[in-house]
Amino acid sequence: MEKQPSGIKGILVIALALALFIGFSAPVQAGKFKKEYKMTVVVTPAFYWGQGALKFVELVKKKTNGQINIKPYWRSSLLKGAQLKSAQMVANGVIDCAMESTINISPVFPECNIFSLPFFINNYENLDKMEYGRTGKAIFAALEKKGVVGLAWAENGFRQLTNSKKIIRRPKDLRGLKFRVVGSPIFIDIFRKLGADPVNMNWADAVPAFQQGVVDGQENPVSVLIPVKIWQYHKYATFWNYLVDPVVFYWNKKQWNSFPKDIQKAIREAAIEAGRFEKALCRAGLDGEKSINILKNEFNYTMKIPDPVKYLKDKGMTITFLSDQDREAFIKATRPLYDKWVPKIGEDIYKKALADMGK
Ligand code: X2X
Numbered sequence: 600m601e602k603q604p605s606g607i608k609g610i611l612v613i614a615l616a617l618a619l620f621i622g623f624s625a626p627v628q629a630g631k632f633k634k635e636y637k638m639t640v641v642v643t644p645a646f647y648w649g650q651g652a653l654k655f656v657e658l659v660k661k662k663t664n665g666q667i668n669i670k671p672y673w674r675s676s677l678l679k680g681a682q683l684k685s686a687q688m689v690a691n692g693v694i695d696c697a698m699e700s701t702i703n704i705s706p707v708f709p710e711c712n713i714f715s716l717p718f719f720i721n722n723y724e725n726l727d728k729m730e731y732g733r734t735g736k737a738i739f740a741a742l743e744k745k746g747v748v749g750l751a752w753a754e755n756g757f758r759q760l761t762n763s764k765k766i767i768r769r770p771k772d773l774r775g776l777k778f779r780v781v782g783s784p785i786f787i788d789i790f791r792k793l794g795a796d797p798v799n800m801n802w803a804d805a806v807p808a809f810q811q812g813v814v815d816g817q818e819n820p821v822s823v824l825i826p827v828k829i830w831q832y833h834k835y836a837t838f839w840n841y842l843v844d845p846v847v848f849y850w851n852k853k854q855w856n857s858f859p860k861d862i863q864k865a866i867r868e869a870a871i872e873a874g875r876f877e878k879a880l881c882r883a884g885l886d887g888e889k890s891i892n893i894l895k896n897e898f899n900y901t902m903k904i905p906d907p908v909k910y911l912k913d914k915g916m917t918i919t920f921l922s923d924q925d926r927e928a929f930i931k932a933t934r935p936l937y938d939k940w941v942p943k944i945g946e947d948i949y950k951k952a953l954a955d956m957g958k
Contacts, residue, residue, distance in 0.1 A: 636669045636695040641682040641703060641802050643673045647822045648846060651753050651877025652698045655848060658869035663862055669696065680803035683782050689851050690746035696850040700755050701738075704847065705783050710741045712944045713952050715785045715842045717933040718926070723886050725956045726843055732955035737948055742847075748855045751870035753846035753877040756820025756885075760841075761833035764815050766917060768837070768925050770794065770932040779805050779817040786818075788936055789841075793929075809833070820844070821907040822881040830914040837919045838908070839929065848874065876900075884908070 640652045656669045675682045686707035688694045701711035730752045739749035774794040780786035782799040790797035809832040848870040882890040883902040894900040941949045
């Protein structure tokens with residue numbers, strides 16, 4: 600017959616069992632960190648941007664010895680597709696962090712429209728000078744003021760125009776064509792100025808709209824054109840580099856400030872490294888050998904599509920590059936928008952950007 604422990608002995612047995620239970624069931628950091636940190640991302644892992652998000656998750660886990668676990672929620676699912684709400688939701692703590700385009704956070708941070716001024720930045724060199732110069736610093740300061748901490752830059756890329764109707768070389772070619780644009784007002788302004796008919800649409804609704812031919816065209820970087828197989832809907836692309844959307848890793852400020860310094864350092868380093876990887880994916884084949892070599896040498900990664908322009912041509916697309924003269928026509932047509940948008944962005948940021956680019 601089994602004997603029940605009694606008296607002091609019984610208490611000791613129970614205490615021991617309890618100690619073992621607590622010891623085994625709870626890690627050292629019990630209660631310190633959440634089981635899962637939610638991250639919003641507008642695209643999916645089929646995109647370079649999504650690959651960058653996965654890299655960030657992996658590196659954060661590794662660099663914090665498994666203490667910080669981030670779960671990405673794709674297709675802006677935490678926002679029911681409303682990609683323009685990410686900054687607001689991270690700032691108020693409903694979502695912990697994000698890897699989001701400057702376009703999508705521009706309703707909260709108008710400073711980010713500096714990247715959407717038409718024909719302002721034009722090349723990677725200028726973009727890098729801005730991100731790592733005074734402009735980037737000022738933007739991260741603006742983020743902090745409204746409750747989010749910017750961790751590092753990543754990229755979507757210079758945005759190109761595609762459509763199902765015709766070759767576009769001059770502003771007049773856009774006349775009357777219906778383009779899906781992101782719901783950020785500067786895009787509506789640009790396309791109206793060019794005589795086109797822009798329609799605001801979340802990314803979640805955009806691909807069905809291409810499929811059904813509800814719109815004639817759209818604008819996005821090759822990092823989006825390739826995964827959505829844009830050639831299935833649009834035969835024509837104009838590589839006009841008219842503006843760019845960097846991507847930012849950012850975190851709710853209150854929560855960030857509650858993290859120990861070593862955890863902050865680990866997460867920031869993870870964002871910088873994931874950003875460098877993701878940027879190289881987005882630029883591969885568009886900046887000579889530079890990004891392809893970064894991927895090879897630093898990440899032991901062989902780029903599957905080393906020449907995106909050739910890739911799109913092989914898929915049957917007609918790709919148009921602008922002559923200097925055609926480009927001038929676009930610049931002339933869109934320049935009046937600076938009068939409206941520079942004050943909204945802030946003269947200060949605009950001047951910083953010019954100084955960073957050495958203009
Ligand atoms: O909605 C878009 O076009 C996209 C995916 O590029 C952004 O999130 C800005």
